[in-house]
Structure formats: C-alpha cells, structure tokens
Amino acid sequence: MRAEQSSTAQQGTTRVAKLFDLSQRVAIVTGGAGLLGYHHGAILAAAGANVVLLDLPGANPEHRAEHLTREYGPESLGIRADITRESSLENARSQIREKFGRVDILINNAANNPKVEDGNTSWSRLEHFPLEVWEADIRVGLTGAFLCSRVFGAEMAARKSGVILNVASDLALIAPDQRLYRVDSLPEDQQPVKPVTYSVVKTGLIGLTRYLATYWSSSNIRVNAISPGGVFNDQSHIFLSRLKDLIPMGRMANRDEYQGAILFLCSDASSYMTGANLVIDGGRTCL
Numbered sequence: 001m002r003a004e005q006s007s008t009a010q011q012g013t014t015r016v017a018k019l020f021d022l023s024q025r026v027a028i029v030t031g032g033a034g035l036l037g038y039h040h041g042a043i044l045a046a047a048g049a050n051v052v053l054l055d056l057p058g059a060n061p062e063h064r065a066e067h068l069t070r071e072y073g074p075e076s077l078g079i080r081a082d083i084t085r086e087s088s089l090e091n092a093r094s095q096i097r098e099k100f101g102r103v104d105i106l107i108n109n110a111a112n113n114p115k116v117e118d119g120n121t122s123w124s125r126l127e128h129f130p131l132e133v134w135e136a137d138i139r140v141g142l143t144g145a146f147l148c149s150r151v152f153g154a155e156m157a158a159r160k161s162g163v164i165l166n167v168a169s170d171l172a173l174i175a176p177d178q179r180l181y182r183v184d185s186l187p188e189d190q191q192p193v194k195p196v197t198y199s200v201v202k203t204g205l206i207g208l209t210r211y212l213a214t215y216w217s218s219s220n221i222r223v224n225a226i227s228p229g230g231v232f233n234d235q236s237h238i239f240l241s242r243l244k245d246l247i248p249m250g251r252m253a254n255r256d257e258y259q260g261a262i263l264f265l266c267s268d269a270s271s272y273m274t275g276a277n278l279v280i281d282g283g284r285t286c287l
C-alpha cells in the first residue's frame with residue numbers, strides 16, 4: 001500500500017515538473033531589459049528555457065542576459081533590436097537561429113510607459129497630447145507587437161508549434177481613474193492624466209491576441225494575453241495611498257508576482273488555452 005502511494009506521488013511530481021518544463025525551448029522577451037521583462041525572462045530560464053532578451057541598445061540587454069545565464073544556468077542571449085523596424089527583427093531572428101536554431105515562445109512585453117504619476121506632465125492631457133507621442137506609443141506598443149508576431153510567429157507556424165503572449169494591462173479592461181494622478185496645486189487644465197495611448201495600445205493588444213489565436217490555431221500556435229495591474233516601483237506616497245483604495249488586495253504588485261502566470265501561459269500547463277486574457281490585478285477590475 002505504502003509502495004503504491006509513493007509511486008503515485010512520484011508520478012504526480014514528475015507530471016507537475018513536465019507541465020512546467022521549458023528545457024530545449026527558446027523564448028524571446030521584448031523589452032526584456034526593462035523593469036518586468038527581466039523577471040519574465042528569469043522564470044522562463046529557471047524552467048530551463050534559453051531566453052533571448054530583446055531591447056534597445058540603451059537598455060543594455062546583453063548585460064542583463066549575462067546575468068540570467070549566471071543566475072539560472074541555461075544560456076541566455078541579449079540582442080539589441082528595435083521592434084518597430086522589421087529589418088532589425090529579421091536581423092535578430094538570424095542571430096537567434098545561429099545561436100539556438102529556433103523560437104518557441106514570444107512575449108510581446110515592450111511598451112512606452114510614460115510616467116505621469118510624478119506630476120508636471122500637462123502634455124499628457126488629450127487637448128495637448130502631441131501627435132508624435134501618439135504615433136511613437138502606437139508604434140512600439142501595437143506595431144511592434146504585430147511585427148514581432150509576424151517575424152517570429154511565421155517561423156513557429158512553419159514548425160506548427162509555438163506560444164505568443166501579449167502583455168496588456170488592467171487598463172485594457174477599465175478606463176484609467178484620472179483622480180490618481182491629480183496634483184492639487186495645479187489648475188484643472190494642467191492636471192496630468194494617464195495618456196490616451198496607454199488605453200488604446202493595451203486594448204488593441206487584446207484584439208491582436210484574439211485575431212492571432214484564431215488565425216494560427218491550425219498551426220498549433222497558442223496566443224494569449226496577460227493583464228497585470230500596477231507594479232510597486234517607488235511611486236509617491238500620495239499616489240500609492242489613492243491607488244490602494246481602488247485595489248481590493250490593498251497594494252500594488254511586486255515585480256516578481258507575475259512570474260507564476262508567465263510560466264503557466266508559456267508552458268504546457270496551459271496547453272488548452274488560447275485567445276484568452278489572464279487578469280492579475282489584486283482584484284481591481286472586479287469592483
């Protein structure tokens with residue numbers, strides 16, 4: 001009886017390990033040298049993947065990738081690339097092919113994230129919102145995700161296997177609460193607001209997710225989105241206390257608290273999931 005139990009327990013442990021195992025898989029994280037991208041890459045590396053951190057030169061993705069390799073073991077690669085330029089992505093694809101031979105997972109994580117919670121950003125108001133900022137935000141957040149999906153997804157489609165994960169936001173589901181950003185000393189027409197592009201980009205990514213999920217379903221590519229809530233990053237006391245009141249769990253996320261969901265969505269643990277949006281927001285959008 002005891003021997004039977006231990007063999008069932010053993011099989012269970014093996015099954016769990018297998019569901020989340022990413023060894024022999026190659027995963028790209030765009031914006032991989034940023035605040036969250038590195039942590040997304042870290043959990044994939046911890047599960048055995050070769051991780052490619054793709055980011056702009058100024059973000060120094062090579063340095064972050066060396067750190068991943070040192071910390072987790074499987075070889076990681078940092079590539080300087082601009083996701084808004086298809087030629088830059090094709091170049092990145094050649095480097096990845098040369099190093100690892102394939103791509104299994106793509107996380108579209110890069111975005112422009114202008115910080116308006118620090119005040120002094122009256123340009124963020126719709127009436128003054130610069131057209132060039134609109135175009136630049138859409139170019140990175142939406143066009144970049146489209147181009148990466150096309151360049152790397154086509155390769156996955158040819159092999160009939162792959163996972164794409166788009167990083168949206170709780171603001172893909174709800175409008176920003178502009179009271180969070182108020183600066184009491186400023187007149188109404190200079191109050192900072194969360195830029196319109198953030199809502200547009202994040203909502204658009206959910207549309208891209210559904211489109212690609214059905215488009216590539218017969219090619220065995222699963223495409224999902226994750227909608228994270230805000231991450232604590234030394235925001236002002238006033239901002240934190242206002243936001244806390246909007247979140248049932250009463251706090252922002254820590255930067256490693258999306259790792260479980262990232263691993264789930266990129267591994268075989270989510271093998272029957274596509275076209276979905278996983279919301280992880282401390283309960284904010286259920287109010």
Ligand SMILES: NC(=O)c1ccc[n+]([C@@H]2O[C@H](COP(=O)([O-])OP(=O)(O)OC[C@H]3O[C@@H](n4cnc5c(N)ncnc54)[C@H](O)[C@@H]3O)[C@@H](O)[C@H]2O)c1
Nearest residue numbers: 031033034035036055056082083109110111169229230231
């Ligand atoms: N931090 C949060 O509170 C939060 C909350 C919800 C959703 N998100 C989303 O999570 C993702 C990561 O957020 P973060 O806080 O790590 O942001 P971040 O600004 O720290 O990182 C974004 C990265 O994208 C890179 N990038 C920008 N333009 C690029 C381009 N053209 N080509 C390649 N790389 C480019 C930047 O260099 C940067 O390293 C974003 O999509 C963000 O909108 C963040």
